[in-house]
Amino acid sequence: MFDGFKRFWRGVMRMFGYTTLKNIVGKDITLSDKMIDAINDWKNMMNGQADWTTDYVKSLKIEDGICREFADAVLIEMESSISVDRLDKVYQKAVIGLNENLQEGLGLGSFVLKPIGSEKSEFITADKFIPISFDDDGKPTDIGFLTVKRIGENDYYTRFERHYFVNGNLTIANKCYHSQDPSDIGQLCNLKEVEEWAEINPGPVTYPGMQQMDFGYYRNPIKNRIDGSACGVSVFESARELIQKADTQGARLDWEYESGERVIHVDNRALNQDKKTRCMGMPKLNRRLYRGLNLDAGKDVELLKEYSPEMRDEAYNRGLEKYLREIEFNVGLAYGDLSDVQQVEKTAAEVKTSKARKFNRVGAIQSKLKDCLEDFVAGLAFYNGLYTSGYEFMCNFNDSILTDEETERQQDRQDVSMGVMSHLEYRMKWYNEDETTAMKNLPEQNQIME
Structure with a gap:
């Protein structure tokens, strides 16, 4: 063979x-x-x-x-x-x-x-x-x-x-x-x-x-x-070290979720023994919750104690998104190709520049x-x-990376003028703003979106 x-x-x-x-x-x-x-x-x-x-x-x-x-x-x-x-x-x-x-x-x-x-x-x-x-x-x-x-x-x-x-x-x-x-x-x-x-x-x-x-x-x-x-x-190749950092950051994020699972600390006698490995442990996820146990101990001994730490996933996720954006920049991709486009804190000009960067790299490959x-x-x-x-x-080859964006944006402007698309939706889509930020930046009623 x-x-x-x-x-x-x-x-x-x-x-x-x-x-x-x-x-x-x-x-x-x-x-x-x-x-x-x-x-x-x-x-x-x-x-x-x-x-x-x-x-x-x-x-x-x-x-x-x-x-x-x-x-x-x-x-x-x-x-x-x-x-x-x-x-x-x-x-x-x-x-x-x-x-x-x-x-x-x-x-x-x-x-x-x-x-x-x-x-x-x-x-x-x-x-x-x-x-x-x-x-x-x-x-x-x-x-x-x-x-x-x-x-x-x-x-x-x-x-x-x-x-x-x-x-x-x-x-x-x-x-x-x-x-x-x-x-x-x-x-x-x-x-x-x-x-x-x-x-x-x-x-x-x-x-x-x-x-x-x-x-x-x-x-x-x-x-x-x-x-x-x-x-x-x-x-x-140019992003090799950044990819390593992102993988490591992803592991930190996974550990934050795993270590943050709510659990009840119990006496060793309450632990389960795995039939295959013979190791002592506790079940995962929803089976980790316990109501109570009948254990013999002195009245001053705390047999049960809840463990429910504060989650720090938002900070870890921001770090991961930062690495992904740096990877996008290094390899020539546009912002949002790997990272979460809603978390790309870039101006419209910077986003357009990143699209042009990708367009140039794609053109060279073509x-x-x-x-x-x-x-x-x-x-x-x-x-x-x-x-x-x-x-x-x-x-x-078609250069749709840039041309399609401009066409789509012009169509959205027309939709706003017609009233079938709101100013809020437009800002969230084209300025990469969340709903709260977009609401603050909405034009006054008598203004016309350019």
Whole structure:
């Protein structure tokens, strides 16, 4: 059965490191140990297993929220197609999974959209390929993909598929490795030892006239400060410490609720014993309340005492909201995308500025994504024998992040003038004020809202 890429990442990437990967490739590679550690860290964060998570501190899944919000904003009104029906059919099938795979690519810094022959395709994220070299535009000129297959209990086969250029033309080569240890890539073997790979030409095979890669490569428009390479950086890397603080603050808030449960302090003899753990304790939530117990003790001994502390959840929640707003600012989201929009104490101008900030970041992502899709379509045309034939690729994005807000606001102004929307509702919605504050700021009856 296939292990997918789980073993590839945890075994090859994490345990082998740069030196072994360099030996597999046969030359220096761009992917450094620092990037391997960083990508693994981002992967763990997205899986809710960041370094700081414990039994006490749980992930709030902020990383997922960031990637999902950006992906939705990027793709919400994207329209794309290919003029050749045969290509368009394969393309439309591929982009069905674009949103979820873009989320993963945003989180891990990059992804590859790669044709598999003439009729299929696959998404490959940064934890599943080896960048060997890049051109000046940050696109791969040499890259390796690994696929792992386990046969039986102890036989592991790894196929290394390399795409690079020879004299300016695309060249593809395949190698196969066999090992009986999941943490060791093992020795070179014949591709025919694996039935599914028996028909693959080991190559190298060069394709004259194909002067670009046969896949699309997406990279986040973020400067790489991990190792300075052209490898992609996670969209939430700049907010890593803030996400840790938010997760910790969330744990404090949870503890405030749990520790604040009303309970009756009782004599040890009143505690229940768990049948499985044999530990003494008391029930949770509504079952924690006790009316009384018949216990033997002196008349001066207080057997029962109510515990009902004052809740401080409002202060903890304000702290959490503050961290969320700082995260929004750091990653380029608008205020209210992660935080509670009702608690965003910002002026209308500041809110609009945050929308513009998000618009700029989304636009940069869309530009990179469009380049990726164009290159994917070229690869698709190559595998369908249409690379040099006439085909057109259309891809448009809508800038609704800003324009829709202005349209909606103008409509609300009209509704206020018509009397179908109150001034109070308008202020609460567009000035982010609570009801009390909005009431104080309402215009006089003879004033007209501008």
